[in-house]
Amino acid sequence: MNLIARDIIPGPIGPALLLLHAYPFDHRMWLPTVDRLAGVPILLVDAPGFGESEPSVDTPSLDAFADEIVAGLGKFGVERIVPVGNSMGGYVALALLERHPDLVAGLGMIGTRADADSVDAKAGRFENLVTMLAGRREELLTPQVEAMFTDSTRRARPEVVAQAVEWSKDASDAGLSWAQRAMAARPDRLHLLTEFNKPVLVMRGDSDNVSPAEASVAMAQAAGTEVVEVHQTSHLVPIENPGAVSRHLMTLYPQCM
Template sequence: MQLYSRSTGSGVPVVLLHAFPLSSAMWLAQREGLAPFCRVITPDLRGFGGSRLGDDEPSLDAMADDVVNLLDQEGVERAVIGGQSMGGYVTMAVCRRHPERVLGVVLAGTKAGADTEAARANRERIATAVLESGTGILVEESMPPMLGATTKQRRGMVLGRVRGLVQAAPPPAVAWAQRAMAARPDSFDVLRGLRVPALIIVGDEDELTPAPEAQAMAEAMAGTVAGARTAVVEQAGHLVAMEQPEAFNRLVAEFVKSLG
């Protein structure tokens, strides 16, 4: 699968994978803010934005392979792979399937554990509803916990951008991605086996993957060769890269510089 992608900057390649159910449009501030420090590559994951969905069965492994195919197309041997929320799940799948292509890892607003049975059932409920009735259920149910209290109260522009991206998500891609995430395995074994540096970012107002999830990932990597650094961003919820872009960019730029 060939992914549509936007790239800016030069230097160390940094691939940023977007959250569900958004697109690479969420990384606008990163393409602008990180370009002086690295080569920023922001693909639309399959079915979202400008990328086709294809006929494969729902699978994060398929999404991970798409990312590596993009690296091949871009002439990139190894890259920092980073993801927000669903993008973090895909990042861990890349680490599982293609560790030799990973230079470093950024995990933002995400978690390593698999879904519970209740969570899987809820994903299927939403997938079915979206296919039958469109993305209204995402705006009503999925979007509110994606944003922190500060954003809801003070950042109307961010709220509007997120709503627009959620409403633009194609129902078939939404359903496919929900089913792919529901089927994902536990990834703590992947984190324990990492041999590259990692940066974990979490918003202090994140309701979906709060700080204990970030801490659990950091503890899994505590015994690895390179270890992990955890950063808590204040006044940010689940979509920390959109809610506090300057803080997010600063953390990622420092991380990339530390890779030497």
């Protein structure tokens, strides 16, 4: 597993922000945000089959991925984390909270949801998988990625969208398969936010057409907080508006010390 540290120095430190990427990307989607978080201990990670992480040979599982992340913390001396996930990354963040609650000092849920897939959503994942395995992954993935941005970004900043499309092309077939199967198998974890009495950031783009507003509202209500809506932004908030993400993470982080 590829786990990358930034601004983590030997000796006692506060919690590290653990930035968890969306599907179908890798840790690079967080780099525009990381550049704005100078001095904050940060860990970046690639899911199995994405970025520099080897594909998993085991049953696809977000829980197993969460356990693997925790197993890798020791070499950096990190004892507490603030998982911050976009989309699929949010599902991993909740798996970490459920399985390793003593490590979690706070939580960031960005363009994501806490409930399980519906029957239709699961069916859609497997339809996507069949299409990709039939050799048509690019004709499927590229429109999906482009649709994760607002019309204004596609018009005014086409280079941002093009970069995201290029990142998606780097994902391995094994990684895409692992992610779709692992996400389809995840349970409903909304109750964890009701029981979690530490700082939580719930953020979404106001034009997000992937994770609906009601999913964010449900998480915020469970956590006793408010939804932060980012103007003229869609599903991939850390790519489309890294400035907004970094500002709110710089507010969240001191509360988690």
